[in-house]
Amino acid sequence: MPPHARRTTLATIAREAGVSVATVSKVVNDRSDVAPGTRARVLELLHEHDYLAPVFRHTETAENPTIEVQFNNDLKTYSAEALEGIIDAAAELGASVVISKSAPAPHWARDLVSAGRRALIAVTSMYTAAHVKELTRAGLPLVVLDPLHLPHNRVHSVGATNFAGGLAATEHLLHLGHRRVGYLGGPAMAVCNQARMHGYRAALEAAEAPTPAAYVRHGEFTHRTGLLGAAALLDLDEPPTAFFAGNDEIALGIIEAARSRGLRVPEDLSVVGFDDTLLARMVSPPLTTVRQPLREMGGIALRTALRLANGERVESHHIELATELVVRSSTGPPR
């Protein structure tokens, strides 16, 4: 929504409601001496006209706009790196970043507008169509970073080339000589997870390496999913000799499962992660993984949010940045 040329004032509301400005003022300030019916009518009009108290009006045109960034779960290394990209871009463009965990309540979008937020960036958001509708009604632009759902043309989003990343990761394992490769991923419904998994499948099919259904498992993007999934697959009669993990955390869970049964990485088992968070660089052996340009993605999300806040058009409602395979020491030829 472009900034209003001029905000509705109490006088307008008073005229339409057929009451005095004083009465409208009382409603706005929640005074008790107003008849319930009058109050209801005035509230209705205030809502309809999107009335904003003078103290908040400056937020609409402030040269220092504030953008809300919401996370729906823990601030993992993944989100922390995206957040850094957001903060750096905001500093450069003179915007402020408010950070919170999302917990949409009634009037949630409207409250954000009243508090002066000019746009919302949701990291791996679970927003439903109803939430998006409330945002639209409140006039608060939304940008989703790494969307869990398929791109919706009323929602702007920034992601990475997950399919290509999954393909590259799996081809790397294939080139090393692996034929039995497992996939341990995040939520089955998350589009990023699906794309990575399909990249994996595509590589295996192209190499004519058949994959038993049991080789593919979905869970959460957590260490635990890797630990449990790997334990299960390594118990198979024909266990995988390599794993492609849906993210770095899962990869570390797999490595721990291997260690706990005396398997060495990469001598006995190869593992490729996804994300290239700082985890991947700091772990022993350093993790081969698919880099997502998280900082850049955060920066683009912030820029997009700011442009939408200013009422500018944004060409494409979904942008995907390139992933890149980073080969380190957790992969090698099979035994």
Place this chain on the structure above:
Amino acid sequence: MPPHARRTTLATIAREAGVSVATVSKVVNDRSDVAPGTRARVLELLHEHDYLAPVFRHTETAENPTIEVQFNNDLKTYSAEALEGIIDAAAELGASVVISKSAPAPHWARDLVSAGRRALIAVTSMYTAAHVKELTRAGLPLVVLDPLHLPHNRVHSVGATNFAGGLAATEHLLHLGHRRVGYLGGPAMAVCNQARMHGYRAALEAAEAPTPAAYVRHGEFTHRTGLLGAAALLDLDEPPTAFFAGNDEIALGIIEAARSRGLRVPEDLSVVGFDDTLLARMVSPPLTTVRQPLREMGGIALRTALRLANGERVESHHIELATELVVRSSTGPPR
């Protein structure tokens, strides 16, 4: 600074400057038609009276106060966890959290006040006495989380029992039978690093295990410091059989140095970290480390900041939370 009973208005400034309200208004709005001398005199008075434009006044008493959180470096797992504690406490208390990287410029503190910030939380801050003075002048309360300098009685801070943590970590290694224990820490000047190192020294002295000067090295709280430091110490004629690291990142660097020369952890080398970030839990072998209650520390910092913002007294200007040794799998008896 307690919230002002009533803010200075243009009328006061006009009276004192001996000009009309209209002229003062022009100065405030940066209009060109004001004589330079008049402008200077009025600006001086505005500054002296701490004039705040009406659009910003609500921030002084807002039921949704906003707190600025500044980091002076990367958003590592360490800071991300403290930030989570801050965010959770803010959500509970109805405060907003603005996050930025610190880059104090001229008028920096005053600008934060104008932008509506009610307090500042600095994570491992490098603020100098001059910065603190500007904050005091601007009336913006400061809380430092994990201070790098010694507690200053005009600065509120939240830390952990670093000395006790260093002691516990080193005693653990001693109990396992190690006699040659190295310390690889962060910046030599950082008080948290000094306290950890002195805890280590105290444990070794109590056990009458002499420590060659070469066994202690300071650097940065990074993977690289661990990698390089361990490489150097492991080249000694009598290398340590165990390391106490100033934080988890350094510990992981040490483990990587060990791996790259074919040493196994914990069979050939024991390593204890500090912080207990998610890194420690996700790495193989899981890291024995000293837990800092980072979330709790963040929560306390936020609460303290909010109380100071409300002009309340805070009993103690430095709070230290207890650390706790968490034994996992990166430590064992020496060969």
Place this chain on the structure above:
DNA sequence: CTGAAAGCGCTTACAG
């Protein structure tokens, strides 16, 4: 450059 005057958007004590 300066400021008296008109005006804006809002609030509040008070008369009805």
Place this chain on the structure above:
DNA sequence: CTGAAAGCGCTTACAG
């Protein structure tokens, strides 16, 4: 309950 009136803090077109 309601609103006319006074008032507050500020801005601005305009006369000097």
